[in-house]
Amino acid sequence: xxxxxxxxxxxxxxxxxxxxxxxxxxxxxxxxxxxxxxxxxxxxxxxxxxxxxxxxxxxxxxxxxxxxxxxxxxxxxxxxxxxxxxxxxxxxxxxxxxxxxxxxxxxxxxxxxxxxxxxxxxxxxxxxxxxxxxxxxxxxxxxxxxxxxxxxxxxxxxxxxxxxxxxxxxxxxxxxxxxxxxxxxxxxxxxxxxxxxxxxxxxxxxxxxxxxxxxxxxxxxxxxxxxxxxxxxxxxxxxxxxxxxxxxxxxxx
Numbered sequence: 001x002x003x004x005x006x007x008x009x010x011x012x013x014x015x016x017x018x019x020x021x022x023x024x025x026x027x028x029x030x031x032x033x034x035x036x037x038x039x040x041x042x043x044x045x046x047x048x049x050x051x052x053x054x055x056x057x058x059x060x061x062x063x064x065x066x067x068x069x070x071x072x073x074x075x076x077x078x079x080x081x082x083x084x085x086x087x088x089x090x091x092x093x094x095x096x097x098x099x100x101x102x103x104x105x106x107x108x109x110x111x112x113x114x115x116x117x118x119x120x121x122x123x124x125x126x127x128x129x130x131x132x133x134x135x136x137x138x139x140x141x142x143x144x145x146x147x148x149x150x151x152x153x154x155x156x157x158x159x160x161x162x163x164x165x166x167x168x169x170x171x172x173x174x175x176x177x178x179x180x181x182x183x184x185x186x187x188x189x190x191x192x193x194x195x196x197x198x199x200x201x202x203x204x205x206x207x208x209x210x211x212x213x214x215x216x217x218x219x220x221x222x223x224x225x226x227x228x229x230x231x232x233x234x235x236x237x238x239x240x241x242x243x244x245x246x247x248x249x250x251x252x253x
Contacts, residue, residue, distance in 0.1 A: 004028055005249075006056050006064045006102075007242030008049055009109060012036060012082025012137050015045070017052045018235070019062070020242035025120030027235060029056060040083030042090055046099035053100050063103040063249045065241030066096055067112035069140070071152045075106055079154075082137055105245040110140030111151050112240030113207050113230070118144050119243060121205075121231035128202035131155070131195060132230070135208040139166040139191070143199075160194050171210045185220035192223055201225050209234045 008017040015036055019029035032052055037044035053064065069081040075093025080086075096104045114132035117123045123130050127146050131153075134140035139156030142149065156166040167173060169187040179187075192204060204223070206214060207230035214229035221227060232239055 004062060005242035005246045006053060006062050007112075007238035007240070007245070008052065008064065008066045009112070009237030009241060010036065010045060010049075010066065010068045010083075011109070012040065012069060015048055015052065016234075016238055017049075017056065018238050019056050020239050022239075022243045022246050025116065025232070025239055025243070027238070031235065031238070032056070036083070040080075040087075042084065042086055042092075042095055045083070046095050049096065050099050053102065057102075060102065063105070063245040064096070064100060065112070065243070065245030066092075066104060066106045067109040067237045067241040068092065068106060069109050069138070071154065072106050072108050072111075073152070077106070078152075103245070103249050105241075105248045107241065107244055108140075108142070108152055109237050110134050110142045110153070110156075111149060112238075112244065113140065113232075113236035114142030114144060114205075114240065115149060115244060116232045116236040116240035117205050117207065117230050118147055118149075120239065121236070122228050123147075123203070123205055126203055129199060130203045130205065131199065131201045132205045132207060134236075135169075135171045135188075135206060135210050137172045138170050140208075155195060158191075158194060160190060165191055165194075171208060181216045182220060185217045188217065189221050189223075192221060192225070192227065196223060196225055203228070205230050207233070207236050 018027040021028040071078040141155035174184040204227040
């Protein structure tokens with residue numbers, strides 16, 4: 001497998017990218033972050049990614065992994081979280097391939113983060129059912145069984161107490177409502193307990209930027225399942241996207 005690839009993590013508020021050493025699972029360049037274009041329109045995001053790639057790959061010979069806040073099937077984005085609804089049903093693979101003029105692979109953002117954690121981080125060598133959750137603007141989730149990804153899990157949108165529960169338990173809810181860690185942990189307890197009752201996992205991994213402060217809220221949870229912070233932190237999506245791009249390129253020869 002090629003050693004380096006570009007990973008791009010597109011979110012509702014920011015786009016992060018870097019060159020990644022996919023053998024070691026580390027960034028091989030400075031991480032670039034820019035604001036997501038207002039409205040999150042496809043053409044504007046593709047142009048922003050083009051400008052980022054030009055900075056990271058002057059010779060134009062790197063494969064590119066792009067993770068996105070949507071269900072992604074066969075290169076098409078089937079949903080849109082915190083970006084324009086024009087992404088729904090869009091051939092994102094074609095959009096980015098044309099704009100970037102590179103080999104690209106598009107996948108769900110939480111799946112990319114989970115792939116990074118399972119390969120290089122807290123999930124390495126873990127068997128059984130592992131659920132990765134990313135706590136940020138929403139709640140992203142990825143599911144692995146014996147290390148194999150089951151793609152496009154949307155468990156952040158579980159209906160609990162009559163609401164889409166990411167609106168109550170995502171980190172953005174804590175910020176929006178001015179909750180302290182104890183108050184937020186009560187909501188996380190409700191969320192993770194519900195996941196436990198549905199799937200009986202062997203391990204929860206918690207990612208997103210707030211995972212850097214895991215000691216402030218994870219010990220407040222009372223679960224049957226072991227729950228630990230992610231190790232790749234806020235670069236997980238970048239690393240996982242780059243790894244998957246190289247894997248797909250390898251399969252295609």
